[in-house]
Amino acid sequence: MSLDYWVFDPSNCxxxxxxxxxxxxxxxxxASPNRNLALSDIGLRHFSRGRYALGEAYRLAGLDKQGALLAPAYHCVTMLDPALALGAEVRLxxxxxxxxxxxxxxxxxxxxxxxxVKALLATHFFGFVRDFSWLKQWCDEKGIVLIEDCSHVLFVEQYQASGAGLYGKFIASSxxxxxxxxxxxxxxxxxxxFLDGLPTESAGFLAELxxxxxxxxxxxxxKISTDDIDLIDWQLESITTxxxxxWSDQRTERSAQSMQYSLALARTAPLRSxxxxxSHSSVKNNITRRQENYRRWVQALSDVPNCHGLYPDIPPNVVPYMFPLYLDTPMPHFFWLKQLGVPVWRWDEMAISNCPVAADYRLHLLHLPCHQSLSEVEMAWxxxxxxKTLAIPEAGVQ
Structure with missing residues (x-):
């Protein structure tokens, strides 16, 4: 089947x-690896990316040219790519x-x-684990395989986010x-x-290096320095004048997977490094820092015009992947933020659906980092x- 996509092209920007x-x-x-494993080794397979784990989940769920996948209308294209690579129909x-x-x-x-319909993909967006018990019952009643997308969730051998992986027959994470x-x-x-006979190939020596x-x-x-914070006003004055x-926003038709999905890597294991x-990273620090940084984003932007946090409250069991920020006017605020070098991300390449939320969030919803590596100066910058950017009136530009 073919899907129509909106593709944002910033190449001229x-x-x-x-x-x-x-x-x-x-x-x-x-100094030593984490040994309090939350998941059984025998129920695991490792891949180079979560998209390839999803691909195997789709295949094992029976997806092929004769079947269809139900997927969320708001998505990254790599969530759909594995199904398209199998020749399956995708319904949003x-x-x-x-x-x-x-x-x-x-x-x-x-x-x-x-x-x-052979499978349904349900996503825990931005690390906010959802109760999919009703969805599991709905799938069971219709004979549909439920696949949990935990690519935004801290779901690894050492730690399983509370509430995640409880309902899906397959769980994929990144x-x-x-x-x-x-x-x-x-x-x-x-x-x-179900994973018996599912081999993966080790990466080569050069790939490891x-x-x-x-x-x-x-x-x-x-690294960002305190001097960079002092330069923001001057940079914004130059950018906003x-x-x-x-830029271009193009509509295109695609009947196969995107360039982000490589069939050659579909069975490749992750690097040993x-x-x-x-296995050796501090899960406790990962959780604590991400939660702290997320709450600091909420506080820092609580009185800022032209935006609002999608999830202003973070439950204790949530380990956030990103801080989702809704912009009232992405044109021009998104552009000004990008010109400053702020690490904003969004899913602006997306298959077209009749979902108004997905159509709106495609350009309006930013993903801002809150990970554990961020320094105090980087957060302050x-x-x-x-x-400062969002405080500038958009002057009627839509």
């Missing part, structure tokens, strides 16, 4: 590189404003699908998003026998840059 790392960049290792279900699945949409799409490693994906299944080099280089990235550079970093 000449955005500088982010001045702060979006993902963890410094090692936080203990609507979400509510808090990114919970809309049951009416699920009922309608399932009833209208001209192919049997450890590299939570640790300073070069790669890492995880497929977990409580019924371990490149992974180690990447870890070292990330830890040596130039000229019109944003031209990546697994070492995950980001707070100042976002506060």
């Amino acid at each position: 000449e955005f500088p590189k982010p001045r702060v790392s979006i993902l963890p960049s410094t090692l936080d290792c203990s 279900y609507s979400l509510k404003s808090d990114l919970m699945p809309d049951r009416d949409s699920l009922d309608q799409i399932c009833a209208q699908s001209d192919k049997p 450890p590299y998003k939570f640790f300073s490693c070069a790669d890492g994906g995880l497929l977990y299944m409580p019924e371990a026998s 490149r992974g180690i080099k990447s870890i070292i280089e990330k830890s040596r990235l130039p 000229t019109a944003p550079r031209p 990546s697994r070492w970093v995950v 980001m707070f100042a840059a976002v506060r």
